[in-house]
Amino acid sequence: MWPFEDTLANKLRNQDILKKYREWLRKWLYQGNKYNASAVFSIVLAIVLLSAVGLYTWNHSQTKQAITTNNTSQVTEKNYQKEPAANQTQSNKNNQNIDKPEKNETPAPLAVNPEELVKPVMGHTLTSVGISFSEVFQDYRYNTGVALAAKPGSEIKLALPGTVTLVVSGENNTQTVSINHGNGWESSYSGLEEVRAKAGERLEENTVLGKLGKYERVNGVSENHLYFKLTRNGEPVDPNIYWK
Secondary structure (H helix, E strand, O other), X not given: OOOOOHHHHHHOOOOOHHHHHHHHHHHHHEOOOOEOHHHHHHHHHXXXXXXXXXXXXXXHHXXXXXXXXXXXXXXXXXXXXXXXXXXXXXXXXXXXXXXXXXXXOOOOOOOOOHHHOOOOOOOOEXXXXXXXXXXXXXXXXXXXXXXXXXXXXXXXXXXXXXXXXEEEEOHHHOEEEEEEEEOOEEEEEEEEEEEXXXXXXXXXOOOEEEEEOOOOOEOOEOOOEEEEEEEEOOEEOOHHHOOO
């Protein structure tokens, strides 16, 4: 029945290939002016099979793509969850490093009770905190500290336990020592010619800071004296109310 057999080829020798194929197909589909049922069924079956194969291939590709997308999303979510945990751990380490004090830092002195205040040198009080008359300048002046009469060379002792914060030069070639007692309390000792303490050193009450120098006609006071200041949160306090 193939159109290119010898017998059919002889009959259709003068026709082109397309006409030969159409003639063969017409003869194959029609058998005596009737459809060839087996031929039609074969064509329909082939179309159905091809469609089924194409549909299956498309569904399989879509399912594979969905699975790949889902796996990628899960991996991204896991990585996102791990990153904050790592950042939190690093933050905790940084906080620990910040909160951890350095070993070389000078420890702050403990808070003290001003009721335990003692005189740094045994001598009468020449001036008190507040306004007083100056024999040197012959006028009234405001004093932030008290002048304690003492001779040059007298030992000067610490009035309260604390830490030395500053040692600086003062008038008449003397030095001033500042002490931090904690809880806002500070004191200073002016008029020393010899200092036996250094900055950062923690000292106990009655420790000898040094010796008094020649310190007269200073702070409006004519006599030789130690000028002692006591403050709390920067405000002057009269130590006369605390002397033992």
